[in-house]
Structure formats: structure tokens, C-alpha cells
Amino acid sequence: MTVSSAPGKVYLFGEHAVVYGEPAVPCAIERRATVSVEARDDDHVRVEASDLSLDGFTVEYAGATDGRPDVDVPASLVEAAMGYVDAAVEQAREAVDRPDAGFDISVESSIPLGAGLGSSAAVTVAGIDAATRELGHELPVRELANRAYRAEAAVQDGQASRADTFCSALGGAVRVEGDDCRAIEAPNLPLVVGFDGGAGDTGELVAGVRALKAEYDFAADTVSTIGNLVRTGEQILDPENEAEGSLAELGRLMNFNHGLLASLGVSSRSLDSMVWAAREAGAHGAKLTGAGGGGCIVALDPTPETLTALQFTPGCEEAFRAELATDGVRREA
Numbered sequence: 001m002t003v004s005s006a007p008g009k010v011y012l013f014g015e016h017a018v019v020y021g022e023p024a025v026p027c028a029i030e031r032r033a034t035v036s037v038e039a040r041d042d043d044h045v046r047v048e049a050s051d052l053s054l055d056g057f058t059v060e061y062a063g064a065t066d067g068r069p070d071v072d073v074p075a076s077l078v079e080a081a082m083g084y085v086d087a088a089v090e091q092a093r094e095a096v097d098r099p100d101a102g103f104d105i106s107v108e109s110s111i112p113l114g115a116g117l118g119s120s121a122a123v124t125v126a127g128i129d130a131a132t133r134e135l136g137h138e139l140p141v142r143e144l145a146n147r148a149y150r151a152e153a154a155v156q157d158g159q160a161s162r163a164d165t166f167c168s169a170l171g172g173a174v175r176v177e178g179d180d181c182r183a184i185e186a187p188n189l190p191l192v193v194g195f196d197g198g199a200g201d202t203g204e205l206v207a208g209v210r211a212l213k214a215e216y217d218f219a220a221d222t223v224s225t226i227g228n229l230v231r232t233g234e235q236i237l238d239p240e241n242e243a244e245g246s247l248a249e250l251g252r253l254m255n256f257n258h259g260l261l262a263s264l265g266v267s268s269r270s271l272d273s274m275v276w277a278a279r280e281a282g283a284h285g286a287k288l289t290g291a292g293g294g295g296c297i298v299a300l301d302p303t304p305e306t307l308t309a310l311q312f313t314p315g316c317e318e319a320f321r322a323e324l325a326t327d328g329v330r331r332e333a
């Protein structure tokens with residue numbers, strides 16, 4: 001059996017706009033998905049994913065792509081649930097040129113699903129890494145990130161950036177602009193996450209922004225304004241420019257970024273109320289993170305105030321400090 005884990009992430013800046021070639025800065029956080037893979041003698045794939053919101057289920061199905069699990073839930077739900085694991089299996093088979101390889105897979109994760117913390121990227125990165133290693137191939141981390149990107153893009157109908165998967169594979173803080181993916185010096189930021197217990201569908205939310213952008217020039221301008229904001233933010237993050245007041249300025253940009261995302265229709269009542277709770281508690285700034293629609297916000301606050309305020313905010317189910325994960329994909333014993 002081969003086991004790999006990979007971290008989730010928060011976006012300091014730039015989600016959604018990154019899909020259209022603008023830069024973004026995600027940071028990996030110490031919440032991980034762990035995928036265990038064992039090769040089988042046949043071409044079946046059996047997946048145990050006890051953290052899925054379908055209340056946990058086990059399925060087994062045959063064949064390379066056409067076999068569908070025989071479970072008593074609507075096909076669309078199963079597809080949504082299994083899409084990323086399926087796509088990871090396809091990428092692993094292709095990487096080692098074993099189209100008929102079968103696997104027993106089990107997924108455990110401390111990253112809430114569909115909540116903006118990159119659970120899909122973490123599962124995909126860890127899944128491809130464990131499955132290829134199980135077949136005796138160790139992919140270089142950039143190739144792993146590239147394959148994980150292709151898997152996410154396939155599930156999200158071609159609408160994905162490289163940001164989540166690159167960040168999860170590499171760990172730390174990264175900067176992604178189109179195909180240009182690089183590690184940046186990881187700032188030690190006082191990040192606080194609030195989670196409303198809900199989820200959003202990344203594919204749908206991305207499609208919504210794409211439609212707005214196609215309909216209105218000012219929505220397209222909003223997307224490029226997010227890009228400009230990220231370029232300003234990364235200068236403040238640059239350790240060479242670090243100055244007193246940097247945190248306050250980063251926070252102000254996060255607030256601005258949240259407003260722009262909200263105008264693109266990807267916030268929600270509970271995300272907005274957690275953002276305001278954080279601001280009123282004295283956070284330097286707060287914004288939704290990831291695709292939005294529900295899920296998580298990220299705030300900047302070195303004091304305990306935001307964490308405490310979020311714990312008492314109606315609609316916030318969980319709040320925690322997010323430590324930067326310096327390890328990306330990790331080969332577990």
C-alpha cells in the first residue's frame with residue numbers, strides 16, 4: 001500500500017480572476033487529505049471516502065472509464081462526489097502507461113469539502129502521487145502538479161486554473177499566472193479561517209463568473225481589477241519591501257478583493273456575515289476564499305479577537321487559525 005498526503009489552501013488574493021490569466025497568491029495550510037492506494041489484480045477501482053457528504057459510502061466499479069458504481073443515490077451526486085478521484089486515477093494510469101491498472105483507494109481528509117480550502121486539489125494531488133508510486137513511478141513535483149491540474153480541469157469542464165493544484169503539490173505560498181507557477185517566500189501571516197458548514201460547487205461558480213464577464217464589460221473589468229490588486233498585494237508581500245503597516249495594507253487589499261468577488265456574485269449571506277464579524281473584531285481584513293457560494297472566509301488578525309468573534313457568529317460553524325503548510329505533497333510511511 002502506498003500513502004500520500006497533500007495540503008489544502010487559502011487564497012490571499014486572486015481566486016476566480018486566475019482562471020482568466022490574472023495572477024493569484026494561494027497559501028497552503030496545515031489541513032491535509034491523505035490517500036492510500038493499493039494496486040489490484042484486475043482493472044477495477046474501489047473507493048472508500050468516508051468524509052464525503054453523502055454520509056460515507058463505498059463503491060466498486062469495473063473497467064477503465066465506463067463502469068459506474070451501483071449505489072442507491074442519484075448519478076449526478078455520485079459523479080460530483082467521485083469526479084476528482086476518477087480523474088486522478090485516469091492521470092495516474094496515463095502517467096505510467098497502464099490504462100488497465102486497478103486500485104483500492106481510501107481517502108481521509110481534514111479539509112471540508114467544497115468550502116474553498118482546496119479539498120479537490122489536495123485529493124487529486126495526493127491520489128495521483130500515491131497511485132503512480134504504487135505502480136513504481138515517482139513523478140517529479142511539477143509533473144504531478146501539471147497532471148493534477150489536468151484532472152481538475154477535466155472535472156470542472158475545462159474551467160480551472162493551475163493555482164490550487166500547484167499550491168497543494170508544492171506547499172508554502174505560491175504565485176500563479178496562467179502557466180507561470182512559482183514558489184514565493186512564505187510570509188508568516190496570522191491567518192484565521194471561518195467556516196459556515198456549507199459548500200459551493202466550484203464548476204458552477206466559475207461558470208457564473210464566466211457568463212457575467214461575457215455579458216458585461218464592467219464584469220470583465222472587475223476581473224482585471226482583481227489582477228491589478230494582486231500585483232499590488234504581491235509587492236507588499238515581498239520581504240524586501242516589508243514595512244510597518246504591511247499587515248494593515250494587506251488586510252485592506254483583502255477587503256477590497258472580497259468586495260470585487262461579491263460583485264461577481266460568488267459571496268453569500270453567511271460568508272458576508274463572517275467577513276463583517278472579523279472586521280468588527282478588529283481583523284486587518286477578511287475575504288471569502290476559493291470558489292465561494294458558501295464555505296470559508298480568511299481573515300488577518302494577530303490577536304485572538306477574530307477567532308473569538310467568529311466562534312460566536314451565527315452562521316459560523318467552525319473557526320480556526322490556519323498555519324502555513326511548508327510541505328506540499330508528502331510521501332507518508
Ligand SMILES: Nc1ncnc2c1ncn2[C@@H]1O[C@H](COP(=O)(O)OP(=O)(O)OP(=O)(O)O)[C@@H](O)[C@H]1O
Nearest residue numbers: 049081109113114115116117118119120202290291
Ligand atoms: N475527502 C474526500 N474524499 C473524496 N473526494 C473528496 C474529498 N474531499 C473533496 N473531494 C472531492 O472534491 C469535491 C469538492 O471540490 P470543490 O472544488 O467543489 O471544492 P473545494 O476544492 O473544497 O473548494 P475550492 O475549489 O473552492 O477551493 C468533492 O465533491 C469531491 O469530489
Ligand SMILES: C[C@@](O)(CCO)CC(=O)[O-]
Nearest residue numbers: 015016160161164290291
Ligand atoms: C475559483 C477558483 O479560482 C479557485 C477555487 O479554489 C477556480 C480555479 O482557480 O480553478
Ligand SMILES: [Mg+2]
Nearest residue numbers: 118120121202
Ligand atoms: Mg476545488
